[in-house]
Amino acid sequence: YRLALLPGDGIGPEVVQAGRRLIEAVAGALGHEVIFEEHAIGGAAIEAFGEPLPEGTLKAAREADAVLLGAVGGPKWDRLGGNRRPEAGLLGIRKALGVYANLRPVRAYTPLLGSSPLRREKVEGVDLLIVRELTGGLYFGPKRREPIDGGTRVVDELVYTTPEIERIVRLAFDAARKAGKGLTSVDKANVLESSRHWREVVERVATDYPDVPFGHMLVDNCAMQLVRSPNQFGIIVTENMFGDILSDEAAVLTGSIGMLPSASLGDGPGLYEPVHGSAPDIAGQGLANPLGTLLSVGLMYRFSLNEPRAEEAIVRAVNRVLAEGYRTADLAGPGDRISRTEEITDAVLERLE
Amino acid sequence: YRLALLPGDGIGPEVVQAGRRLIEAVAGALGHEVIFEEHAIGGAAIEAFGEPLPEGTLKAAREADAVLLGAVGGPKWDRLGGNRRPEAGLLGIRKALGVYANLRPVRAYTPLLGSSPLRREKVEGVDLLIVRELTGGLYFGPKRREPIDGGTRVVDELVYTTPEIERIVRLAFDAARKAGKGLTSVDKANVLESSRHWREVVERVATDYPDVPFGHMLVDNCAMQLVRSPNQFGIIVTENMFGDILSDEAAVLTGSIGMLPSASLGDGPGLYEPVHGSAPDIAGQGLANPLGTLLSVGLMYRFSLNEPRAEEAIVRAVNRVLAEGYRTADLAGPGDRISRTEEITDAVLERLE
Numbered sequence: 246y247r248l249a250l251l252p253g254d255g256i257g258p259e260v261v262q263a264g265r266r267l268i269e270a271v272a273g274a275l276g277h278e279v280i281f282e283e284h285a286i287g288g289a290a291i292e293a294f295g296e297p298l299p300e301g302t303l304k305a306a307r308e309a310d311a312v313l314l315g316a317v318g319g320p321k322w323d324r325l326g327g328n329r330r331p332e333a334g335l336l337g338i339r340k341a342l343g344v345y346a347n348l349r350p351v352r353a354y355t356p357l358l359g360s361s362p363l364r365r366e367k368v369e370g371v372d373l374l375i376v377r378e379l380t381g382g383l384y385f386g387p388k389r390r391e392p393i394d395g396g397t398r399v400v401d402e403l404v405y406t407t408p409e410i411e412r413i414v415r416l417a418f419d420a421a422r423k424a425g426k427g428l429t430s431v432d433k434a435n436v437l438e439s440s441r442h443w444r445e446v447v448e449r450v451a452t453d454y455p456d457v458p459f460g461h462m463l464v465d466n467c468a469m470q471l472v473r474s475p476n477q478f479g480i481i482v483t484e485n486m487f488g489d490i491l492s493d494e495a496a497v498l499t500g501s502i503g504m505l506p507s508a509s510l511g512d513g514p515g516l517y518e519p520v521h522g523s524a525p526d527i528a529g530q531g532l533a534n535p536l537g538t539l540l541s542v543g544l545m546y547r548f549s550l551n552e553p554r555a556e557e558a559i560v561r562a563v564n565r566v567l568a569e570g571y572r573t574a575d576l577a578g579p580g581d582r583i584s585r586t587e588e589i590t591d592a593v594l595e596r597l598e
Numbered sequence: 599y600r601l602a603l604l605p606g607d608g609i610g611p612e613v614v615q616a617g618r619r620l621i622e623a624v625a626g627a628l629g630h631e632v633i634f635e636e637h638a639i640g641g642a643a644i645e646a647f648g649e650p651l652p653e654g655t656l657k658a659a660r661e662a663d664a665v666l667l668g669a670v671g672g673p674k675w676d677r678l679g680g681n682r683r684p685e686a687g688l689l690g691i692r693k694a695l696g697v698y699a700n701l702r703p704v705r706a707y708t709p710l711l712g713s714s715p716l717r718r719e720k721v722e723g724v725d726l727l728i729v730r731e732l733t734g735g736l737y738f739g740p741k742r743r744e745p746i747d748g749g750t751r752v753v754d755e756l757v758y759t760t761p762e763i764e765r766i767v768r769l770a771f772d773a774a775r776k777a778g779k780g781l782t783s784v785d786k787a788n789v790l791e792s793s794r795h796w797r798e799v800v801e802r803v804a805t806d807y808p809d810v811p812f813g814h815m816l817v818d819n820c821a822m823q824l825v826r827s828p829n830q831f832g833i834i835v836t837e838n839m840f841g842d843i844l845s846d847e848a849a850v851l852t853g854s855i856g857m858l859p860s861a862s863l864g865d866g867p868g869l870y871e872p873v874h875g876s877a878p879d880i881a882g883q884g885l886a887n888p889l890g891t892l893l894s895v896g897l898m899y900r901f902s903l904n905e906p907r908a909e910e911a912i913v914r915a916v917n918r919v920l921a922e923g924y925r926t927a928d929l930a931g932p933g934d935r936i937s938r939t940e941e942i943t944d945a946v947l948e949r950l951e
């Protein structure tokens with residue numbers, strides 16, 4: 246396999262290094278040969294090449310079987326204009342790879358129930374999947390500034406086409422069918438024209454999935470229901486910005502966003518990244534939680550490398566490590582001993598079957 | 599005083615009726631004369647007049663000292679086109695009255711801590727205010743559909759001008775100064791051009807408030823932080839759609855969205871409404887929680903009728919009723935006796951000092 250590693254900024258390099266060690270271990274066990282291509286993205290690429298998504302990075306990603314990304318961004322580059330920022334590198338690679346479906350599973354890990362801000366009985370058993378549209382909407386619509394009397398008029402366009410909506414909705418229905426769960430489509434159809442069209446497409450696609458229970462939910466209500474009773478959800482499908490907000494909200498239900506993996510899928514190579522950001526405040530100190538990245542490697546084995554059993558082994562190893570009491574700083578409660586990034590990675594590798 | 603009552607749909611009429619009784623009681627105590635003008639809005643207006651915001655409703659609202667609104671919307675009208683829906687009545691009256699600042703206080707009521715989905719220690723002491731921009735952004739930008747190959751291209755524009763941002767930001771800084779609290783401005787500046795301009799305006803206005811601590815937060819992070827540690831927030835200011843999502847999310851922290859009041863302010867009459875929706879499933883059954891509306895009447899006394907002491911009396915009466923164990927269905931835990939809308943309203947009125 247040829248894998249592109251894009252560490253990025255902040256804690257990105259530390260967690261991607263953990264991911265690399267896991268891939269080496271799994272590949273060793275399966276007798277695979279893996280070629281790693283490591284490239285800069287985001288702020289790191291701005292420093293080295295003057296742009297957040299250099300041609301060489303993009304080429305390596307395109308030619309890879311899968312891409313593992315850390316995180317991008319940091320205060321150092323916050324003053325830069327829109328398409329010169331680190332985030333432009335992330336948005337650029339998502340768009341260039343055409344990974345329109347961002348899957349963010351949120352699972353309650355029993356040993357971590359105590360570190361959820363929610364009452365144990367609210368969060369116990371949560372196992373939901375957010376399917377976020379990733380290459381459309383406000384993120385990629387035209388943006389402009391126009392001078393007006395007394396200042397500026399600034400516009401971001403929220404744009405969707407029928408085929409863009411249809412492919413993500415189908416993917417979500419397929420995921421729901423496969424999981425034997427219900428689908429909730431989240432929109433703001435009482436206000437947005439794009440949401441009203443989204444709802445029409447969902448209704449039409451739903452006729453092909455009579456066996457999948459589905460419903461619509463307004464985004465404001467969903468933001469509330471995720472806290473009120475997250476167990477009601479199976480698969481959630483929504484547009485890009487709503488998915489960004491709701492998945493970060495859902496991330497915290499289970500204790501720490503540091504636990505959350507993601508897979509971004511399209512027709513070419515898949516892009517795998519932890520849901521957390523670059524956390525510049527703790528970068529380089531060995532404090533980062535690598536589990537979101539290790540679980541993202543799991544998703545890579547499932548979706549891009551066709552080794553679902555490797556994913557299962559990774560999930561089991563992570564569960565064992567948590568059950569044995571290993572905690573990174575973000576997961577630790579009062580009195581817990583804190584493991585560093587490397588130590589908890591070692592622990593996962595040792596428990597891989 | 600001349601007050602416009604706009605009951606609207608679902609449980610709207612029940613809660614506005616409770617609000618009316620409270621206003622009558624307070625006016626009686628203060629020796630005020632109040633003239634009520636009751637008018638249809640939303641679905642009720644569609645039924646009676648064929649449009650969600652009839653001219654007579656708007657005229658009465660414009661000529662009133664303040665407007666009390668229940669809620670709009672319901673499944674019956676969900677298939678109607680954008681500007682013929684009940685919600686168009688609500689958006690229309692907000693725009694017509696120019697109420698650009700929507701204030702949504704979120705307060706933890708000690709007797710209700712047990713019904714929060716969050717652990718008691720997380721939610722205890724929460725007392726935050728969301729200042730939501732209410733007449734701009736995606737809600738009021740141009741919307742369009744264009745035929746394309748294979749379907750439709752649909753666009754909602756997120757539009758803000760400098761003066762629109764500046765006035766809401768100033769109002770939020772004023773509120774923060776008055777409350778002696780910090781201000782958090784929430785945006786998505788790493789993706790949206792409108793957010794980058796928002797941030798510029800906040801930075802500039804902040805120089806006039808050197809005594810107010812303030813910071814920026816990305817909306818996805820804020821959605822997470824509200825659940826993780828809501829106590830970190832004093833005043834939050836944000837654009838229309840983010841405010842819609844975050845305020846519903848925040849609403850549930852304290853037990854039930856049924857408790858939350860709101861005030862929408864501009865240069866003319868203020869608009870007061872509970873944050874909850876029309877809840878068609880329980881409409882007409884006397885099950886609605888009127889406390890969000892009663893507290894909205896409190897805000898009306900503070901902001902439009904210049905009687906802050908009336909608000910304090912209302913808040914005290916609500917607190918006493920909760921402390922004595924009165925619970926509407928949405929607030930009740932296992933074993934709690936459930937009060938009907940009228941009963942809990944009576945209880946509040948009896949305890950008004």
Ligand SMILES: CC(C)[C@H](C(=O)O)[C@@H](O)C(=O)O
Nearest residue numbers: 317318332335489788789818
């Ligand atoms: C860094 C940022 C541009 C990105 C997004 O908004 O998509 C991040 O929040 C995410 O969710 O992956």
Ligand SMILES: CC(C)[C@H](C(=O)O)[C@@H](O)C(=O)O
Nearest residue numbers: 435436465670671685688842
């Ligand atoms: C009914 C709807 C249009 C409205 C909104 O989105 O503003 C509601 O959710 C609210 O928050 O008042």
